Amino acid sequence: MKVGSCLENSVLEKIVEEYRNDSESVYNTWYLQNKDRLKAFRTIKAGIKVVIQEIENKTFGNDFKGSSLETVVTAIAEQKQVFEGAAHAFYWKPKLRIPDIYEDEENKKAFASFLKACLHAKDENKVIEEILKLNEKKIKGLGPAVANILYFLHPTFFPPFNTAIVKGFNTLFHKKIKLGSWVSYLEMREKIVEINQEYRHLFSKDYGVISGLLFEIGIGRQVIRENALKVIENDDEKKIKLMKKRHKQVLDDLQEENEHNEMQYLLAKLGREIGYRVWIAQNDHKKEWSGIVLGDLSIKNLPKASSLGEVQKTISLIDVIWLDENDRFIGAFEVEKSTSIYSGILRLHDLATSIEDGSCNLYLIAPNKREKEIRAQLLRPSLQPALKTMPISYITFVDFRSDCEAMCKFGHDVSVLEKVAKICHY
Structure with missing residues (x-):
């Protein structure tokens, strides 16, 4: 055949x-x-x-x-x-x-x-x-x-x-x-x-x-x-060039993943230090940072935020969520190293619209070089109605890294992030 x-x-x-x-x-x-x-x-x-x-x-x-x-x-x-x-x-x-x-x-x-x-x-x-x-x-x-x-x-x-x-x-x-x-x-x-x-x-x-x-x-x-x-x-040189390009891309992806895991670890560490229960994205539980399995820092099951299965699944993929002792959603964080800022905004929006009082604090965590891109996305006219009622702040990697230890030491609740978080004026 x-x-x-x-x-x-x-x-x-x-x-x-x-x-x-x-x-x-x-x-x-x-x-x-x-x-x-x-x-x-x-x-x-x-x-x-x-x-x-x-x-x-x-x-x-x-x-x-x-x-x-x-x-x-x-x-x-x-x-x-x-x-x-x-x-x-x-x-x-x-x-x-x-x-x-x-x-x-x-x-x-x-x-x-x-x-x-x-x-x-x-x-x-x-x-x-x-x-x-x-x-x-x-x-x-x-x-x-x-x-x-x-x-x-x-x-x-x-x-x-x-x-x-x-x-x-x-x-x-x-x-x-x-x-x-x-x-x-x-x-x-x-x-x-x-x-x-x-x-x-x-x-x-x-x-x-x-x-x-x-x-x-x-x-x-x-x-x-x-x-x-x-x-x-097309000669061997071109093929070698292609192989090197793919290899570099794989190494870059690994570096991005390492930074992503680092931010999730620091967010989980801070959340736990100031008294919150922490959820790590469902598909990241087996990932590690400096030998620490991220899933070990997370609660095992995310409390239900939406009756819609598809929306609940989307919420479970949010990188880090802080909850209080009554399972109320206090803070939600999307780490955007190189992926679509827009997709992170959508996941945070899904969570905010699913919570009855809509009081959860929403954050994007991203490299400094993406700050202009974040601001441009948050200023999109189509997003303004939603962002007026559920604003999204952003924190850069550099700021979060440098201040995390101090926030762990002196912070008492989610308000500790006000010193490092930035917000666009819509």
Whole structure:
């Protein structure tokens, strides 16, 4: 039995095994180990709702920069590796009038209608129907790069789409799929679905896994028979450069995680010292800082804040929460080393709106270099109504590190943070 025109089953299994065993592959560094990957799904869905609402209310604007769509696509691009460059297709290029969804009102409405239908779709056939309807509109420049959004709405229905994935697909399966065509994307998707179902034991229901493999082949990082000559033609120096870039990225990610863990540890230490019970994000309980397991500083179960399962799950992913002896939420902290500031704001907002008296103090903890970005996000017009009733303060890493010991010694309650926390005036 063959896979594609020339690819044997045993060969594909060997390729996938190599992909899964490579500690620096997309499979390991993004799909398995990136704790912020799952958070991105919530952020992007919430952002899409804002895009739809702004278009329907005619407040969307006529440029990508500063728009709610930029927030969504930036959250996608921040997933790195597979999604690097995801924003390029959406930049407004006025001379070419592409993508023509900023100045043409009918195209803008059609795009919103497409996003809304896909957001609420319960099965893949409904989304395919919407893709075909959108394709019939012939909107200049609005091609299958939108599939990167579809992936985050329906990861078990649709794979992402970019140059490297298409290149990897064509190389592995000896196809000639073209960029920029929804028809080509659907053709590629059909083959991916077929292979994913046949080799489910090697892949996942989530099409991010198989797409990651195609991406690795497409950029020449994973060498197979079909791309070996091309990799050699591109010379060893380029391949070494690529390997070094990925290795540096992995090391940078490790450093970011270490700083993230450090801030969670310090927040937990301070909270406990001044008399609060502490919750550490559910998916961080096994992480360590200086030999201390973060979960050992945390209560084992987070008191229920919301009757909605999805919202309660989001709240359980907040990096650190302080509670008093009566299980009232006193302080909530999102540590944003490199991930989307917007996603942290959304999680804090979910908590604040779930608490009956809404009295929990909300904080973003971030590196000094992100201070301008934090202020820009907190000053977004779309966030102002919520922030007026539930303000969010921010604290820089440097300030928190340098003052943590003093706050542990002299602090009595959450008000000790007033000396280091900053707030934007809306």
